[in-house]
Amino acid sequence: MPHPSPRLGYALIVLVAVLFGLNGGISRVAMGAGLSPEAFTTLRITGATLVFVAYAACFRRSALVRPRGSALLLVIALGVVGVLGLQLTYNVAIDRLPLGIALLIEYLAPVLVVLWVRFVRREDVRPRMWAAVALALVGLAVVSRVWNGLAFDGLGVVMALLAAVCFATYFLLGEHQVQLDEHGVGTDDPLRVILWAFVAATVGMNLVQPIWATPALPATTGGLGRLDGISVNPWLVIAVVVVFGTVLPFFLGMLALRHLPATIVTVVAMLEPVIAVVLGWAWFRESLTPVQVVGAVAVLAGIVLAQTSRRVELTVPAPQ
Structure with missing residues (x-):
């Protein structure tokens, strides 16, 4: 493997964050064309799976070998819960909350992780965990303006949580996955983990909402917000989400983890x-x-503290 380049790692993970951040707005446009979130x-998961499979078939056929035993069960769980x-x-x-609020709530995940490993796994964590939890909860209460009642859509908040x-x-599942090298799933080939997790997610999602039941889409759809006057083809928007909002950031995230420790990547x-x-302010006129x-x-401060309070590093790139 080439010598690690921290500068390249930082550039890659910044690009991943930008792609995932932009993906939220582009996904809104796709759903605005008449698609339900389901x-x-x-469409997004199935399309990404096809791209992952095509890439593996062309460049890394070993990733197409199905995991077995407990590794397969973990991949299925990772796909159904962690992807689907x-x-x-x-x-x-x-679809129901301002973009920034939805992402802030979702990114409480590292706080949940550190609480899980502290009280369930009984792992040793740094004392700043408590400051992380306090900052995150107080900050979220302020953002949500709990003193005025819930300021945002209730179902949207529940879905974000x-x-x-x-x-x-x-x-947590991904971290456990990379410890199973003897079962054929390990950090040397994260593509295999992601590919089969997406396969499991594709099967599960098509049971919930079959791809053949996708409603007919209009020839064009508006860009929403400040771009509402711009018309785009909804299928082109979906393709952008699949390639630039799913496959590419996953791939770049894997490359970044070759050059930087996972704790730095997640921060x-x-x-x-x-x-x-x-983006919510510039595109959709959302403001705080x-x-x-x-x-x-x-x-954000609480999440960063939580991500750096564990003594065991995470090694799985984050999906959106």
Whole structure:
């Protein structure tokens, strides 16, 4: 393997955060064409799976070998919860909440992870875990303006919280996956893990919302928000989401993990909710009050503290 290049690793993970951050807005446009979050999730996951399989068939056929035994069960769980569950709840959340708020809530996942490993796995964690939990909860309460009642769509908030749970599950299952080298799934070939997780997610999502039941889409759809006057082909939008919002950031995330420790990668990835807040303002005219901005900063600080409080590093790139 080439000598690690931290500079390249930083560039890659920043690009991943930008792609995932932009993907939220582009996904809204796709769903605005008449797709339900369920139908859109089926198209996105199925399309990404086809690309992953095609890539593996051309360049790394070993990734097409199906995992066996407990490794297969873990891949299925990773796909159903960490891919299908995460993307479905995320798509519902961004359809009902401001982009930045949806991402802030979803990124509570590292806080859930550190609580799980502390109280369930009994792993040793750094004392700053408690400051992380406090900052995240207080910041989220400020952003949501709980003193005025819930300021946002209730179902959207629930879906964002479920996305955080799925995201945390993805990290925990993925972390367990990479410890199973003797079963054929390991850090030397994360493509195999991602490919078969997406296969499992594709099967599960097509049981929920079959791809052949996708409604007919109009020839064009509006760009929404400040771009509402621009007409685009919805299938082109979906293709952009599949390639640039799913496959490419996954691939770049894997490359970044070859050059930087996972703890650094996950902290730099915190640019994603920041980008989502800026995108929500620039594209969809969404904004936060000054007090909510302070709350958002507190949430981000809490998440960063949580991600760096574990003494065991995570090694799985994050999906959106």
